[in-house]
Amino acid sequence: MTQSGLVADALSQRTGHAVELVGVTTEGDVSKALLAQIGGTGVFVNALRDSLLAGEVDFAVHSLKDLPTGPADGIALAATPPRDDPRDVLCGPSKLADLPRGARVGTGSPRRIAQLRALRPDLEVVPIRGNADTRLRKVADGELDAVVLAHAGLRRLGRLDAVAEIFEPDQMLPAPGQGALALECRSDRPELRDLLGTVDDPMTRAAVTAERTVLAVLEGGCSAPVGTYAAEVEQKLHLTATVAAFDGSRQVRLSASGHPERAEEIGRDLARRLLAQGADQLMGERD
Numbered sequence: 001m002t003q004s005g006l007v008a009d010a011l012s013q014r015t016g017h018a019v020e021l022v023g024v025t026t027e028g029d030v031s032k033a034l035l036a037q038i039g040g041t042g043v044f045v046n047a048l049r050d051s052l053l054a055g056e057v058d059f060a061v062h063s064l065k066d067l068p069t070g071p072a073d074g075i076a077l078a079a080t081p082p083r084d085d086p087r088d089v090l091c092g093p094s095k096l097a098d099l100p101r102g103a104r105v106g107t108g109s110p111r112r113i114a115q116l117r118a119l120r121p122d123l124e125v126v127p128i129r130g131n132a133d134t135r136l137r138k139v140a141d142g143e144l145d146a147v148v149l150a151h152a153g154l155r156r157l158g159r160l161d162a163v164a165e166i167f168e169p170d171q172m173l174p175a176p177g178q179g180a181l182a183l184e185c186r187s188d189r190p191e192l193r194d195l196l197g198t199v200d201d202p203m204t205r206a207a208v209t210a211e212r213t214v215l216a217v218l219e220g221g222c223s224a225p226v227g228t229y230a231a232e233v234e235q236k237l238h239l240t241a242t243v244a245a246f247d248g249s250r251q252v253r254l255s256a257s258g259h260p261e262r263a264e265e266i267g268r269d270l271a272r273r274l275l276a277q278g279a280d281q282l283m284g285e286r287d
């Protein structure tokens with residue numbers, strides 16, 4: 001609701017149209033199952049798309065990283081607004097290096113677990129679910145020593161005060177699409193698509209296209225230990241991607257760059273190079 005409100009304000013400003021927020025509860029909001037088990041199949045997305053197709057709402061705002069990589073029938077990606085900070089953060093009493101040996105760190109994301117274990121093999125990683133406030137409360141209550149969350153989500157909720165450390169992409173590569181939003185509408189509404197397109201940012205779209213193509217070629221969802229980060233460097237799109245063993249013992253990490261218009265090709269080539277270096281074997285391993 002918070003991020004949709006921000007998008008509604010930006011759209012009203014650009015187009016002069018009033019935007020009404022309609023709350024839709026998704027399976028991802030209510031299910032207690034770990035995202036590593038139910039994620040990647042659109043649990044935060046499907047109910048919103050059903051609402052679009054039923055004509056109950058005109059457009060939907062998603063966190064782009066929650067979108068499955070495959071296309072959806074009758075649905076168009078009308079805009080990717082300028083991306084927020086894509087990095088992951090540690091919330092707790094200290095930076096990662098200063099946490100005591102064996103500290104309990106909450107995250108259910110195989111990508112974050114694998115990269116955390118590579119940085120600090122001694123930590124006890126504890127799977128958690130729930131929204132950001134629920135997770136932060138577990139630290140405040142002393143149930144956990146720290147949690148890993150996305151900077152973008154915390155910023156939108158006004159909870160950056162909880163951040164102890166921002167992970168640079170060379171320590172922890174974010175999820176494909178992290179920090180970016182996706183505006184979807186029905187593909188049979190070209191005028192609406194144009195209106196929504198007023199908040200589109202082409203460089204964000206190029207970056208998330210490259211990142212999500214890596215994930216698609218690796219056939220991973222949000223449960224895959226795949227980290228990516230693409231950004232503009234000297235007018236080129238620079239992409240880095242990693243596949244990490246779940247126990248943190250090994251990582252394949254590669255980079256590529258090219259013209260932003262070739263984002264998909266850059267992502268596809270990088271994914272193939274990762275596979276050639278054993279990425280598929282790393283992805284198949286659990287514990």
Ligand SMILES: NCc1[nH]cc(CCC(=O)O)c1CC(=O)O
Pocket residue numbers: 035063064065066148149150152153177178179180
């Ligand atoms: N899968 C949960 C999810 N989906 C989007 C965000 C917020 C960050 C974003 O918009 O990319 C989060 C929470 C998190 O990862 O901490």
